[in-house]
Structure formats: structure tokens, C-alpha cells
Amino acid sequence: MAVSARRGAPLSPEEIHAEALRLIDEQGVEALSMRKLAAALNVNPMSLYHHVPNKEALLDGVRTLVLSEIKPADDDGSSWQEQIRGLGAGLRALAHRHPSLYPYLCAHPQLMRQDGVSDVLCRVLAAAGVPEERMAAVRNALFAFTAGFLLAEINGMFPGRDDAAFEEAVTLIVNGLSAYGRDGSGGNAHAEVSPG
The missing domain is CATH 1.10.10.60 (Homeodomain-like)
Known part of the structure; x- marks a missing residue:
């Protein structure tokens, strides 16, 4: 040293x-x-x-x-919907705590590996019924959607922190993922689609 x-x-x-x-x-x-x-x-x-x-x-x-600030939880038995909401809330808090860093990370994908966060997300997506062969595409789409929302929020597109818009965004994600369980692609056939 x-x-x-x-x-x-x-x-x-x-x-x-x-x-x-x-x-x-x-x-x-x-x-x-x-x-x-x-x-x-x-x-x-x-x-x-x-x-x-x-x-x-x-x-x-x-x-x-x-990213260690997010502290993704081990599988505690909570629903995948609750776990998705927890990950979303953790990423949002991170973006607001570090508004100078977050856009830079999003613009430099080689630095935006998510390590443990990515592992938890894959586990949650599997529980939602996302097939293995579509996992990478779904993960990338979720990253793009979430990053876009958070960048808009920290850059002032919304007045302050728009909690209602964030809840709607997470509900859109949950409802979209619920379709994987309902359409026979695997996972939970009785996915919760209402806000948590």
C-alpha cells in the first residue's frame, strides 16, 4: 500500500x-x-x-x-413485483443522490455493468416468466426505459421529483412483465398487475 x-x-x-x-x-x-x-x-x-x-x-x-448503495436483496420470498419496485426505487435514489455521475454512467455503457444488481434483476425476470432466450433483450429494454425516465427526472423534465409519474412508470414495467407469465412463456400465471 x-x-x-x-x-x-x-x-x-x-x-x-x-x-x-x-x-x-x-x-x-x-x-x-x-x-x-x-x-x-x-x-x-x-x-x-x-x-x-x-x-x-x-x-x-x-x-x-x-451501485453498492442499492444493496439488492437476496431472494426474501417477496413477490417479483415487489422486488422490481425495490430495484427501481434503489436506482432512482442513486440517480438523485449522484445526479452528476448517473448521466455519465448511462453514456458510458462499459462502466454501467451492474454486477449484483444485474444478477438480482435476472432472478426477478425469471420469476416473472421471462424466457431465458429473451432475458438479455428484456434486461436491456428495462435498463433503457429506466435510464431514460431517471435522466429526464434529474434533468428537470418533471417538476421536482414526480413520485406519481415514477409509480406509473414502475406499474408499466410490472404490467408488461406480467404478460410473460400469462402467455404460456413460463413463470407465474397469476401475476399481480396492480400497483404495490
Whole structure:
């Protein structure tokens, strides 16, 4: 672990990513540089390169940190509809907590891997009856729909946080997914379609 002569304490990847996120939240992704981050951490810029080889790797670590805020639940026995609503609410909260970062992540798909979130989503989609051969397409469509709504919301298309519009958007998703269980493609034949 690199130790800076200026600060005298070891620098950790967690500290680097947390400070990078703080700077992004304050100034935006474009304003972030390794030099600014090093100054904020009170270290020599070269110290950062012991932990992150470049800005893209730094942003990948920030992405991992931010997505960990969603904390997707293990299968707790709740309905897939409730789990979809929980994932949607988690992504929405993330977008509003980090409005400078979220659009950047959406515009850079190589950074928008969702790790554990994606695993939970696939499990929930399977419970909804989405066939394996359509899973990737459905997951991509859900990402595009959700990202579009959240980008519109954080960019001010709606007055403030429009909870009613968000609930309608999630209900559209739930109702659309319910069709997979009803049309014989597998899953729950008695899917709940009303808002939760």
C-alpha cells in the first residue's frame, strides 16, 4: 500500500473512490482529474497510480461504490413485483443522490455493468416468466426505459421529483412483465398487475 510523505498514512482504494465520488458530486465527472483527486487526498498524484492505473479504472471503482448503495436483496420470498419496485426505487435514489455521475454512467455503457444488481434483476425476470432466450433483450429494454425516465427526472423534465409519474412508470414495467407469465412463456400465471 502506498504511503504519501505528505500525509503519512496509507492510501486505500476505498478512500480514493469515496473522495472521487465526493468530487464528482460537487463538480461533475468532467472536472475530475487525477491531479485534483490527489490534492483533495493530500497525496502526490503518482501515489494514486499504485491503486488505479487511469481515470477509467477510477470511474469503474466509483461505479462499484455507487451501485453498492442499492444493496439488492437476496431472494426474501417477496413477490417479483415487489422486488422490481425495490430495484427501481434503489436506482432512482442513486440517480438523485449522484445526479452528476448517473448521466455519465448511462453514456458510458462499459462502466454501467451492474454486477449484483444485474444478477438480482435476472432472478426477478425469471420469476416473472421471462424466457431465458429473451432475458438479455428484456434486461436491456428495462435498463433503457429506466435510464431514460431517471435522466429526464434529474434533468428537470418533471417538476421536482414526480413520485406519481415514477409509480406509473414502475406499474408499466410490472404490467408488461406480467404478460410473460400469462402467455404460456413460463413463470407465474397469476401475476399481480396492480400497483404495490
